[in-house]
Amino acid sequence: MRVEFIKMHGLGNDFVVLDARETPLPAAMTPQVAAALADRHTGIGCDQLIVLEPAKDADFTMRIYNHDGGEVEACGNATRAVGMLAGGNARIATSGGLLETRASEGGIAVDMGEPRLDWDTIPLAYAMDTLSLPVGWDGLEHPVAVNVGNPHIVFFVEDNDVVQLDQLGPEIEHDPLFPDRINVNVATIEDRHTLRLRVWERGAGLTRACGTGACATAVAAMRRGLTEREVTVHLPGGPLVIGWGEDNRITMTGPAAESFRGTFDWSEYS
Numbered sequence: 001m002r003v004e005f006i007k008m009h010g011l012g013n014d015f016v017v018l019d020a021r022e023t024p025l026p027a028a029m030t031p032q033v034a035a036a037l038a039d040r041h042t043g044i045g046c047d048q049l050i051v052l053e054p055a056k057d058a059d060f061t062m063r064i065y066n067h068d069g070g071e072v073e074a075c076g077n078a079t080r081a082v083g084m085l086a087g088g089n090a091r092i093a094t095s096g097g098l099l100e101t102r103a104s105e106g107g108i109a110v111d112m113g114e115p116r117l118d119w120d121t122i123p124l125a126y127a128m129d130t131l132s133l134p135v136g137w138d139g140l141e142h143p144v145a146v147n148v149g150n151p152h153i154v155f156f157v158e159d160n161d162v163v164q165l166d167q168l169g170p171e172i173e174h175d176p177l178f179p180d181r182i183n184v185n186v187a188t189i190e191d192r193h194t195l196r197l198r199v200w201e202r203g204a205g206l207t208r209a210c211g212t213g214a215c216a217t218a219v220a221a222m223r224r225g226l227t228e229r230e231v232t233v234h235l236p237g238g239p240l241v242i243g244w245g246e247d248n249r250i251t252m253t254g255p256a257a258e259s260f261r262g263t264f265d266w267s268e269y270s
């Protein structure tokens, strides 16, 4: 059975979107099918696979599968992409919570909700001060831990361009300190309004941008008093504007784009 897909991206963090709001998929999505579709050699290829489904008390449900097939709670760049697909303004139910998008002159603005800062909400395996974990890996020391629907740690370094994130990322991602694994952010503060960020994503590896990583890194910098409460985060794929309001809610604003549309034969991937 042929299934339609929409190829999209947010600053080069790319997605295959399956819109099952009107027509259900031939069968329930599984980690195996998601990984097969995400494979850049034998599949369509993407960092995350996104499935849109009907929702009771939202416009629709967004399910997120990483490149490795694992289903996860949040994806900031994909939220902007499907918000754009829905015309800009959308209320989107995810397993990480309800997200609201609106059209903005910067592209799409997303209310990402409130960060979770306690060790057991990241989650960590042990009670720790999440503002400065007493751990380190080869020069990456004392990270901040933040959950923005999904789990992140954030290292601040002099020059994040020289960090061997392709080697350190998987080691940290799979450390037993992180029962649900972790997204690894390495950031450099440029000034009180500007950060540079590179991300090793849980289940996807190095990506050109990570929306939730930008949110987690901005909150981490603000918690440490390193920046103002609105910053521009420069990722390899481009900039995102992140604010953390007095209402404790995070706003992420940035572009989203559709690349192309196509179809695939479901039976070849299941």
Ligand SMILES: N[C@H](CCC[C@H](N)C(=O)O)C(=O)O
Pocket (backbone or CB within 6 Å): 013, 047, 048, 066, 072, 073, 074, 075, 076, 077, 078, 150, 151, 183, 201, 202, 203, 204, 207, 209, 210, 211, 212, 213
């Ligand atoms: N790798 C993330 C999901 C995608 C996050 C990223 N693509 C974003 O834009 O937020 C995780 O396992 O929690």
